[in-house]
Amino acid sequence: SPLPKLYQPLTVRGLELKNRIVMSPMCMYSSHDGFATDFHLVHTGQYALRGVGLIIMEAAGVAPEGRITPNCIGIWKDEHIDKLRQIVNFAHSNKAAIGIQLAHAGRKASTTAPWLAKIRGPNADAAQLGWPNSVVGPSAVPYSEDSWKPNELSIEAIRRIQQDFVDATVRADKAGFDMIEIHGAHGYLAHEFLSPISNKRTDEYGGSFDNRIRFLVETARQVRAAWPEHKPLFVRLSVTDWVSPSAEIPAGGWTEEEGAELARALSAEGVDLIDCSSGGSSPLQKIPLSPGYQVPLAVAVRKHVPGILTGAVGLIDDAKQANDILEQNKADLVFLGRVLLREPNFALDGMAQLGTFAQYPHQYELGRKKVRLPP
Ligand code: FNR
Numbered sequence: 001s002p003l004p005k006l007y008q009p010l011t012v013r014g015l016e017l018k019n020r021i022v023m024s025p026m027c028m029y030s031s032h033d034g035f036a037t038d039f040h041l042v043h044t045g046q047y048a049l050r051g052v053g054l055i056i057m058e059a060a061g062v063a064p065e066g067r068i069t070p071n072c073i074g075i076w077k078d079e080h081i082d083k084l085r086q087i088v089n090f091a092h093s094n095k096a097a098i099g100i101q102l103a104h105a106g107r108k109a110s111t112t113a114p115w116l117a118k119i120r121g122p123n124a125d126a127a128q129l130g131w132p133n134s135v136v137g138p139s140a141v142p143y144s145e146d147s148w149k150p151n152e153l154s155i156e157a158i159r160r161i162q163q164d165f166v167d168a169t170v171r172a173d174k175a176g177f178d179m180i181e182i183h184g185a186h187g188y189l190a191h192e193f194l195s196p197i198s199n200k201r202t203d204e205y206g207g208s209f210d211n212r213i214r215f216l217v218e219t220a221r222q223v224r225a226a227w228p229e230h231k232p233l234f235v236r237l238s239v240t241d242w243v244s245p246s247a248e249i250p251a252g253g254w255t256e257e258e259g260a261e262l263a264r265a266l267s268a269e270g271v272d273l274i275d276c277s278s279g280g281s282s283p284l285q286k287i288p289l290s291p292g293y294q295v296p297l298a299v300a301v302r303k304h305v306p307g308i309l310t311g312a313v314g315l316i317d318d319a320k321q322a323n324d325i326l327e328q329n330k331a332d333l334v335f336l337g338r339v340l341l342r343e344p345n346f347a348l349d350g351m352a353q354l355g356t357f358a359q360y361p362h363q364y365e366l367g368r369k370k371v372r373l374p375p
Pocket of ligand 1: 024025026027028058059101183185186236277313314315316335336337338339
C-alpha cells in the first residue's frame with residue numbers, strides 16, 4: 001500500500017521535504033538581545049532527531065523593537081547568525097529541513113513571556129528591558145486598554161522596516177536556512193496593516209483593500225528578490241480576524257474573503273505557501289475552537305488561488321487527523337504546535353499509528369521495543 005500522505009515527500013522549489021509534518025513556529029522566550037542559545041539548539045535539535053520534516057524556528061525580530069518580548073530571538077544583526085547556523089547544521093546533519101519565521105510585532109511588541117505575565121503583568125516596561133516608547137503600528141491605536149499605545153509609523157519608518165525584513169532575509173540565507181516564513185498573522189505588524197481594526201491610515205497604506213495589503217505585498221516582493229530562487233518563501237496569515245460588525249467595531253474586522261484575495265496577490269509575488277492561521281487583531285474576536293478549526297481557511301485559500309500551496313494549523317494533534325487533512329486535499333502540509341511540545345515523538349509514533357515503518361534515527365533503534373522479561 002502507498003505511504004500515507006503525511007509521510008510522502010513534497011518538493012517546493014529546490015527543497016525536498018521528507019514528509020508533510022511541519023513544526024509550527026513557537027516562541028520560547030529564552031533569548032537575550034535576540035541571540036539564540038544552547039536551549040534553542042537542544043530544543044530545535046530534538047525535533048530534527050525525531051522525524052519532523054520541516055522545523056520552523058520561532059518568530060525572530062527583524063528589528064529589536066519588533067520582538068514580542070525582550071526574550072524573543074532576533075535576526076537584526078550579523079552577530080546573530082553564528083548560533084543560528086549551528087542549529088541549522090545540526091538539523092541538516094539529521095536530515096530535517098529547517099526554516100525561520102521573520103517577524104515584527106508592531107503594536108503587540110514589548111510584552112512579557114506568558115509565565116512572567118502572571119507575576120509581572122502583560123507588558124514589559126523599561127525596567128524589564130522593554131521599549132514602551134518605541135512600540136509602533138500603522139496607527140496610534142492600542143490593541144486593548146491595557147496595551148502600549150503605538151507610535152504611528154511614518155512612510156520613512158515603513159520603508160526602514162521593509163529593509164529590515166530584507167536584511168533579515170539575507171542573514172537567514174547566510175545561516176543556511178532552507179526556507180523562511182514572513183509572519184503576517186496574529187495581530188502583529190503586517191496583520192495590523194491588513195485589518196481595519198488596527199489600520200486607520202489615510203495614506204496609500206490604509207483605507208481600501210489594496211492599500212491595507214500594500215505593506216505585506218511590497219515586503220513579500222522585496223524579500224523574494226533577496227531570497228535565493230531555489231528556496232521556498234511561506235507567509236503565515238490570519239485569514240480572518242473572527243470579528244463581526246458590532247456596536248464596538250461597526251465595520252467588523254479583516255475577513256476570510258479578504259484573506260483569500262490577499263493570498264492571490266502574494267502568490268503573484270512568488271510566495272509558495274500560505275500558512276493559514278487566524279485571529280489576534282482584537283480582544284473582541286470570537287474564535288470557534290474545535291479540532292482542526294482553521295482547516296476550512298486553508299481550503300478556502302486553495303480554492304481561491306490556483307496553484308498555491310497551503311498549510312493547515314491549529315488543534316491538529318492526532319496522526320490520523322493530520323493524514324486525513326492531506327489525503328482529502330485540504331492542505332499540502334500540516335503545521336503542529338503544542339502537540340509537539342507535549343509529544344516530541346509525534347512524527348515517529350504517527351508512522352506506527354498509520355501502519356508504516358517508523359524511521360527511527362539509527363542511534364535510537366535499539367529503544368524501539370520495550371524489553372519483555374520472561375515471567
Ligand atoms: C505559538 N504560536 C506562534 N505562531 C507564530 O506564528 N509564531 C510564533 O512565534 C508563535 N509562538 C507560539 C508560542 C507558543 C508557546 C505557542 C503554544 C504557540 C502559534 C503556533 O504556531 C500555532 O499556530 C498554534 O499554537 C496553533 O497550533 P496548535 O498548537 O493547536 O497545534
